[in-house]
Amino acid sequence: MKKAYILAYQRATNYGAVLQIYALKKVLESKDVKVEVIDYIPYWMKVTLKNQPSVLSYLKRKLMNRTFDSFFGRLGLTKESYYSNADLCSKLPEADYYFVGSDQVWNTNIMKEDISYFLNFAPKQAKKVGYAVSMGNNPIASTFLDDVKEEIKHFDAVSVREMYVSEFVSTISSLETQIVLDPTLLLSCSDYDAVCDSKKFNKEYIVVYSAMRDENLYSMAIKLSNQTGLPIINLGYHFKGAHKHEYFKSPGNWLNRIKQAKYFLTNSFHGTVFSILMKKEFYVVPNTSQPGLNARFVELLNSLNLENRLINTYDELLNKLDSKICFNRPLELLEKRKEDSISFINRVLD
Structure with missing residues (x-):
């Protein structure tokens, strides 16, 4: 059985962020792929007094962390947690596929110009895939753009959620992108x-x-x-x-x-x-x-x-x-878009 990793915002106390990971995992598992979600916890993902606007906000976020704990267990997180790009490069076991997305994984306002979200840690022989990636309509700063260009060259396939991201990828690489559905829409109610x-x-x-x-x-x-x-x-x-x-x-x-x-x-x-x-x-x-x-x-x-x-x-x-x-x-139109999105995943896995 082939193995895949998913990298996204797996510890976010945000309903959409965790449900889209759950959905992508389920879709890949339906294709007979063993899936693990990388438990990547960089400094900016941790809830601390310093990165919250107030003490009340900090307490609310800590409470949400506790109520989300049981759902995190459903995501199939890696047994080991990783706290830096260096950790991912040196400690993460290899897999056949590396998926980044969905969600705003290329929004530098969120991920603080972390090159990990461009899969620089994946081995050369593995397939690197962006699925329904978003940037939140936020351009990448010129100081980070050279690093991004270098890593995107090594992707095997990229699909996006919005035309804005498709246009961005086409300006910095030769990759053709496909606009696909958010993973949550690939499952039924x-x-x-x-x-x-x-x-x-x-x-x-x-x-x-x-x-x-x-x-x-x-x-x-x-x-x-x-x-x-x-x-x-x-x-x-x-x-x-x-x-x-x-x-x-x-x-x-x-x-x-x-x-x-x-x-x-x-x-x-x-x-x-x-x-x-x-x-x-x-x-x-x-x-x-x-x-x-x-x-x-x-x-x-x-x-x-x-x-x-x-x-x-x-x-x-x-x-x-x-x-x-x-x-x-x-729902008829959704089914057609769903077929197109699943076909992207099938092509990647084939």
């Missing part, structure tokens, strides 16, 4: 039953999940709550006006809350993903202060004929409140 909590909620509710602060989104949620009489369950980090806050709970709870929600409001890409997979009545609110962060979910919704779920005002939300989403065509 039922594939997540194994990690979704089974608790039943008897009363209807509204879920809010924001990946970035947005007062417009929060205002809409409060108005919708007042209109419907339903309580708000907050699964994100920033919103203060909910009836109940569950941002510190496990990925299993996050999935279950979305699955049983009456209405779902989000500005998150992965929130959008699971809205579609779970066929929820959902509304995506673009962020006006950081419009570059909207690209991922806007591209996804446009590709699936669901662009009408983008709303900017509460009046727009009200106009769509009673119009149920017909998911037949979007």
